[in-house]
Structure formats: structure tokens, C-alpha cells
Amino acid sequence: VSSLKKKFRSSCIIASALDLIGDKWSLLIVRDMLLFQKKTFKEFVTSDEKVATNLLSSRLKMLESLRIITKQKLSSNKKENIYLLTEKGIELAPLIMELVLWSDKYVRAYNDNMNTLENETDKQSLIISTQDGYRAFTQQIIQ
């Protein structure tokens, strides 16, 4: 924790959050876990954004040190590390949803290839079903 102190640019609530998770990759790792239920290094590395393995390693370590994710080995597979979101990570869902909605409305004009939104349910129920789906997934994994 003490090594993090120097990271903070100011006492601003917004800036402090960005200082922790505002880099180019952290939220995409959370996205891969929360929305696509990815859980291994191998799965993260295959994402379309083609993150460099050293960057991915460092971001996973950082997210783990912030307790946004946990790393563990399962008794059924002692070789591979399994990464799961904590509740702190799962609670990034509303932020990610707002990013999706703003992007769908305003960024599409700049990126012709952008995926379309499949779900047309309301925001709040989509957030809750995503979070509940992820919690059920983690229960299934760690058992």
C-alpha cells in the first residue's frame, strides 16, 4: 500500500481512481473477466487488442495488489493460475456500462468496425445480471 502513495497526483476522488485503474489496459482486463468470463493468462492474451505479455503480467500483478482480482490455483489444475474478480472488481460494472453507453452514442462515428450493442434491456438490470452472472461463475470455478 505504501508504495502506492507516490502514485497519486492529488486529493481528487476522480484523479485518484484514474491513478489506480486509468491506464490503457486495466479496465480491459476487468472487461475480459466480467463480460467474457476469462480467467487465465492464456485467455487474456488472446483478446483482440493484443496486449504485450509483459504488460499483461504487470497489470495482473497490479490489479491483484489492489485486490481488484485474486490469483489462485485450483485443486483440479495445479499448473495454471486462475484470476477472478473480487467484489471490488465486480463493482466496476456500472462504470464500464457508462463507458459502453457513451461510446455507443459518440465514439461509433470514429470507429467503423465497432461492435454493435446486442442487449437492449435497461441499464440497471443489465448491470445486475452481469454482476450476478459473474458471481455465479466464480462460485462454479472455485468449487
Add this chain to the structure above:
Amino acid sequence: VSSLKKKFRSSCIIASALDLIGDKWSLLIVRDMLLFQKKTFKEFVTSDEKVATNLLSSRLKMLESLRIITKQKLSSNKKENIYLLTEKGIELAPLIMELVLWSDKYVRAYNDNMNTLENETDKQSLIISTQDGYRAFTQQIIQ
């Protein structure tokens, strides 16, 4: 617009938004405008995060090119550029609010100096009053 194409890492809605506004400074400029109604280079540069002037210049240009902000001179002051959020920028309020709520709950443990939240009204009315307040401010400025 075409020069932006190369910026996008993938077709993901979330990654594309981060490719445009996910750098270390853009959201803090939007914060300064939306929450503190700052409107000049001089005002932005005095923020606690002490952004370097060349970085601030480049981010203002970038936000202007994305039409998240406008730059104009007022008839009452022909020397100074006045920066105002467009509706596209004002609609980042829900995203910023989610960042505030998550940070207040989970980042505080890492930054002892973090500001406390003053407002305890509900999220949706705080977003709307912030946006309406900013719209009224811009009307007052440009008249």
C-alpha cells in the same frame, strides 16, 4: 477523423472509448469543466494535478477535435480562448459519477488525503443537477 482510425485497438465498444479518452489527463480536464466550471487554459493549469502545459495543450486540441469541447473567443475578451463542454462532453457526467462512487468506496484506503464527498443526494439527481448547472453556465458565458 481518418487520422483517428489508427488509434483503435479493436472493435470493442469499451476499448474504443478508452482509446479516445482513456489517457491520464482527458477526463480530468472534463472534470475541471463540468464540476468546477473552469474555462480557460490558465484555470486548467492551476489544477492540483499540475499538468504540464504542453500536455494540457495537446489534450485540449484532442478533445476539441473529438468535439467533446469547443474553443472560442468571446466578444468581451478577444485575447483569451474559452473552452466549453459540448453535449457530448456533458454526457460524460454519469461515467465520472460512477468513478467517484467506486473511488469513494474502494480507493480511499490507498490515498489518505482523498477529498470527502460533500453531496449525499442520490446519484441520478446529482448527475442531472451537475449537467443542468453546466448548461446554464455555458449559456451565461456565451451571451
